Amino acid sequence: MVKFDRDSLIQKITAGEGVVDPTERRDRDLGNVGLFQIRGANERMMDASTQPVPRRLWKDTSLIFENEMTLLFASTGLGKTVLSVQMANDMAVTDKVLYLDLELSDVQFRKRYSDNFTNDFRFNQNLYIVNFQRRFSMPEGMDYDTYFLNSLKALLDETGAKIVFVDNMTRLISADTDKAQNAKPLMDKLNGMKFDYGLTMILIEHSRKTDNLRPISINDLQGSKMKVNFADAVFTIGQSSKDKNLRYVKQLKVRSSEVDFDSENVALYELAQKNSFLQFDFVGYGNEREHLKEITEKDMLDLERSIIEMKATHPNVSFGEIAKSLGTNKMKVKRTLDRLGETVTPVTPVTPVTPVTPVTPVTMDEPKNDLYND
Numbered sequence: 170m171v172k173f174d175r176d177s178l179i180q181k182i183t184a185g186e187g188v189v190d191p192t193e194r195r196d197r198d199l200g201n202v203g204l205f206q207i208r209g210a211n212e213r214m215m216d217a218s219t220q221p222v223p224r225r226l227w228k229d230t231s232l233i234f235e236n237e238m239t240l241l242f243a244s245t246g247l248g249k250t251v252l253s254v255q256m257a258n259d260m261a262v263t264d265k266v267l268y269l270d271l272e273l274s275d276v277q278f279r280k281r282y283s284d285n286f287t288n289d290f291r292f293n294q295n296l297y298i299v300n301f302q303r304r305f306s307m308p309e310g311m312d313y314d315t316y317f318l319n320s321l322k323a324l325l326d327e328t329g330a331k332i333v334f335v336d337n338m339t340r341l342i343s344a345d346t347d348k349a350q351n352a353k354p355l356m357d358k359l360n361g362m363k364f365d366y367g368l369t370m371i372l373i374e375h376s377r378k379t380d381n382l383r384p385i386s387i388n389d390l391q392g393s394k395m396k397v398n399f400a401d402a403v404f405t406i407g408q409s410s411k412d413k414n415l416r417y418v419k420q421l422k423v424r425s426s427e428v429d430f431d432s433e434n435v436a437l438y439e440l441a442q443k444n445s446f447l448q449f450d451f452v453g454y455g456n457e458r459e460h461l462k463e464i465t466e467k468d469m470l471d472l473e474r475s476i477i478e479m480k481a482t483h484p485n486v487s488f489g490e491i492a493k494s495l496g497t498n499k500m501k502v503k504r505t506l507d508r509l510g511e512t513v514t515p516v517t518p519v520t521p522v523t524p525v526t527p528v529t530p531v532t533m534d535e536p537k538n539d540l541y542n543d
Contacts, residue, residue, distance in 0.1 A: 223425060226264075226332070226369065227256050231426040232418070232434075235369050237401035238360065238424075242374040242390050246439055247406045248338055248449065249373050250414055251281070255448045256371070257334050261293035265330040269299045269321075271340035281447040290445040297328055317341070326365050337373040338396070352392065356399040372400070377493060380472075381410060381425055381462045384432050387421050398423065404430070411458035414440045416449060417460055432457040472497060477504045 201207075209214070223235040233239050233256065243249045250272060257268045270278070278298075282290040307316045324330070335341055341355070354465055363370055375391040385405050389395055403422035409415035417435040420428045430436045435457050438449035460467075472495065479491050487507075488499040495502075 173328065211399035226260050228259070231423055231429045232402070232404055233369065233371060234402065234425045235365060236291060236363070237425065238370045238372065238399060238406070239402040240372050240374060240390075240396060240400040241404055241406070242376045244376050244379060244408075247408055249406060251440065251447050252372065252418075252438075252449050253336055253373055255280075255335050255446075257332070258292055259298050260332055263295075264332050265295045265297070265328055266332040266334070267299055267324060267328060267330040267332045268296050268336065269341075270336055271301060272336055282445060283443075288445045294314070297324075297330065299324060302475065304502065305508055311503045313318075314355075322362070325362075325368075331367060332369045332371075333373045335373060337375065339375060339391075350397040356396055360399055363483035372396075376405065378495070380468075380495075380497065382464050382468070383417060383461065384457050385421075401425070407435070407457070409437070410462040411437075412458060415452075415460070416457065417457065418441055418449075419457060430454075435460070472501070473505045475500050477509065480506060 225231060226233045226235055241249060241253065254268065257266045260266050279286065279289065280295045287302045307313065336361045353391060358372060362368060369436055377391050379389055383439050385407050387403060400422065401424045404420045405416060407417045407419060409417060418438065419432060419435045420430045431458050437452045437455050439452050441448065475489055475495050479486065479494065488502040491502045492499045
């Protein structure tokens with residue numbers, strides 16, 4: 170086996186010299202240098218050839234690939250959990266699946282998967298539902314985040330599951346994942362678990378408040394975009410303006426194949442309960458713009474009025490904060506306020522008037538007339 174001088178290698182890297190001949194065999198003992206592992210490109214190809222080709226895990230679509238971290242986000246009430254449980258149960262036909270349900274109570278879960286609390290649906294035996302214990306005590310000297318991750322590792326060891334759904338990320342860790350400095354350590358740890366255990370991870374997140382007037386983008390993900398950088402794939406759920414039960418699925422990031430469902434070819438589903446199972450029932454394909462709400466003059470006036478009112482009530486609020494709160498963009502906020510001049514007159518708080526307590530008149534005794542007493 171060929172040995173190498175690590176110090177010399179570092180000097181060559183610093184000098185920009187080539188280190189590895191891509192045509193050389195993989196028996197060169199290059200090892201690791203600091204943060205990095207170094208190989209020739211052909212060696213990397215050979216290493217990859219010994220690994221299994223990732224499977225498509227749901228209905229032969231490119232939504233979820235084996236051994237990848239996938240992020241699903243959508244607004245509240247659109248069916249993130251419904252679709253995720255459906256996917257998990259389908260995958261449990263052939264694989265052991267852990268579903269961390271940190272949202273629903275037992276009764277809420279049963280209502281979704283029964284006929285009004287009768288004729289309960291029978292799930293696949295390989296699907297394991299995980300909830301928080303109602304009462305638990307953490308080991309002395311261990312913080313919550315570490316205890317959570319250690320508990321998850323113990324579940325993986327106990328069940329042998331290789332597919333993990335986390336519903337949802339907001340409840341996962343005690344820190345605020347909206348900030349990059351909090352999101353990165355969390356995603357680093359989950360990514361490490363993915364590699365250590367050979368996991369497929371599906372992380373479920375909320376989206377920002379949207380108005381269904383424009384196509385969904387990665388910018389609509391609630392919180393730090395750092396989470397997107399770690400994810401291998403990202404897809405979202407939108408609501409069609411044509412029917413309250415019609416949903417569409419759109420992919421925003423894919424690494425392992427071409428995109429199946431882009432804005433010109435979203436997958437359409439009807440939210441329906443069949444055989445005691447609440448599910449996304451596939452109905453076809455469509456263009457995302459066909460399912461967006463048409464912008465009316467009233468919509469525009471209502472939005473502009475809300476922008477003006479928010480700026481007047483909170484003079485120091487930024488354009489970005491107004492846009493985030495109202496589900497629009499900073500340019501729209503800026504243009505609306507620019508038309509009104511440099512500033513909007515702040516609303517002066519009205520000092521409440523202290524009500525005057527009415528004075529009860531004093532009743533005076535009338536002088537007695539002795540003539541009437543005779």
